[in-house]
Structure formats: structure tokens, C-alpha cells
Amino acid sequence: MWKEKNWADYKFHIVILLCCILAEAIGAIKIPVSGVTITLLPLLYSMIFVLVVYMIKPIRFVKEKQAEIGSAFLTLSVAFLMAKLGITSGASINDVISAGPVLILQNLGNVGTLFVALPIALLLGMGRESVGMTHAMSREPNVALISDMFGPDSAEFKGVMTCYIVGTIFGTIFMSIVPPIFVSLGIFSPESAAMAVGAGSASMMTAGLAGIMEAAPEASADVLTAFASISNVISSSISVYLGLFITVPLGNVIYKAMRKGR
């Protein structure tokens, strides 16, 4: 019976190991683009290598079944990562406490995006799916919430899944490019940018964090890590409540108001 266990699929895990080793052996690649340096990190290549293996049809042992295993392993390896991040945060606890109010309040940025993204979605002619799509930077808890509120066959659910899938595919790449540019150009301080990357999934957060560290070598890596990870813990703890009590009701109001205005 142990052969059915997720961890017993050794072929799959060996593929993962080889992709990781290859990615790390290549190392970070820096591309200067007119004064701003974009850093591509091994975490991106490891994702792309595994994706390529998945896409190669003859390799039968990395397919849908392994996506399920991968999803279980992803959750637990994020737990592992959180232990490391928690330790770094504890080591910088004084900085965390002095930034406490900012750390907590900037999470309301999750609400702010609604005012921009929802009207634009409606102007593009989208229907009810726009409410699900823009209610949060959707990760697993948000998908579950929308499914609960509107049902898995609703337009809103289709919307939240769209944002979820686009986030899975582009979120990490996006986070490893955009926040470092904001830091390099001096629009955000490295500390603010570190807090802001905490809003998404753990992998988006670390991709953003790594990029910010590269872009701001003078800032304390431990403090940036602490800010990003605490912000991530706070936002993943409150995202369901924000959606339930604030962003979905507010989204409904904006939706109705804009529909009437036409």
C-alpha cells in the first residue's frame, strides 16, 4: 500500500531533483536593461525545466497524477520554507516590531487594487466573472471562498480561477521582474517593496524578495526577509476575511453602480 503514497513516486522526485540541481548549477543570470538589472534566478529555471518535462509527451511518469503529488508537496515544502522564514523574522524581531503598524496596514493594499482592476474589467465588457477575478490576488484560500459564496459553476468562480491560473503561471516571473525595477528606480524603498511582495503566494513572495535583495545589496537581507514573510503570513491569514467582509461586497457595489451608469 505504501507504493500509492505521494512520496513513493521516486521517478518523479528524481526528475525534480535533477531539475533543481541543473537550475542551481546554472545559477543567477543578470541582464542589464538600460540602467536596471533584471536578475533571473534558479527558481524560475527549475519551474520551467519541470514544465518542459511535463510537456514532453513520451515521459509518462510526469503527468496529471504527478501534478496532484506536486501540489501536496508544494504545500508541505512551503511549510518547510515558512520555518526558515519564521526564524529569520524572529532574529530581526526588533525591526519587525518597529515596523508593526506599517506591516499590518499595508495589507489593505489587497483592497485598493479592486478600485482599479474592477472598473477596467467592466469597461472591457466583462460580466459577473470580473467580481471574482478582481476581489483579491487570488490564491487557494480565495478560490475556496468564491466557490463557497457563489458555487463552483458560477461566473464569479470562473473569474477567480482565471486570476488563480494566470497567477500560477506568471506570478513568479512577474514578481522576480517588477518589484526589483521599482526598487532600482527608487520608486519604492527596498523595505516597502519587500512588504508589498508578501501579498501573494509563498513562491511569488520569495521570487520578489530575491529580486529586491539583488537590486538593493545595501539593505539588510534579514530585515527584508522578515518584512516579506511577516506580510505574507498576515495576508494569508486575513485574505479570506478581507474577501468575505470587504472586497466581495465592495465589488458588488462597484459592479452595480457601473452597470447603472451605462
Add this chain to the structure above:
Amino acid sequence: MERKSLREEFIDWCMTFVIVAILSVACNVVGYGGVLLESLPGMLIFAAISLAGLTIKHFVPGDLPAVAYIALIGMVLAMPFSPVSGFIIYWANKVNLMAVVTPILAYAGVIVGRDWREFVKIGWKGVFVSLLVIFGTFFVSGGMAEVLGNVFGM
């Protein structure tokens, strides 16, 4: 779905962490000049904290995610008043942060592979608005942190 017993789940967690630790150590050695034996204590510490957090999540009802308990335990253990903080921070620092992240993204690769067909069906509007949501969240949060940072004199 029937609920697995804690014992059964615990074995699954442990085996998973063994594999995750092998992957992280490999990344640490290949990518960040880590030393094999020096990387192991950190792995044991991360696994122990994770197991504690998952066990708490198993028993405590409520919506708080397991990662919140795990981060909290790690944080408390590493705070200056903790008798083990020096030891824990020393060994945790022997493992580069990115060595733990690269394997996570490798597992994300298969999920992206599975979602790819769904993704291709999404029109440009859906992709555009979703990217706008991600960008907006980053931009508004960062902007608020900038403003609040000034207000609170950070």
C-alpha cells in the same frame, strides 16, 4: 473524504520532509557553496518546526493556515529571549533561503503544466485583468507602505 489519522498523516509529513530536505540540501551545496553535513542540522530544525505547526493545525479548529503557526513557532524560537535562539539561527543560516525555494518552484512546474490547457483558453482580457490585479496589489501595498513608513517615521 475520510479524515486520515494523525499517525498516518505524521508519517506522510515525515517522508515528504525527508525528500524536501534532500532537494534543499542538494540546492544548497550546488548553488550556494553549502557544506553537506553543515546543511543537515538546519533541515532537522525546519522539519521539527513544520511538524509542530502541522500538528497544531490538525488539532486547532479555525481558518488560520498551518503556515501561520509554523512561522510563529520559528519566530518565537529565534527571538532573543529564547534559550535556543543562537543555536537555531546559526544552523538556519547555513541553509540559503533560495535553496529551500528552488524545489518549491520545481513542484509548481507540474502544476503549471496541468493548468496550461486551461490557461490557453483564457482570452487576452482575462490575462490582462489578472496581471492588473497582481500589479495593483503590489503597487497599492507598496505605496501604502511608503506613505505609512513616513507617517510612522520608519
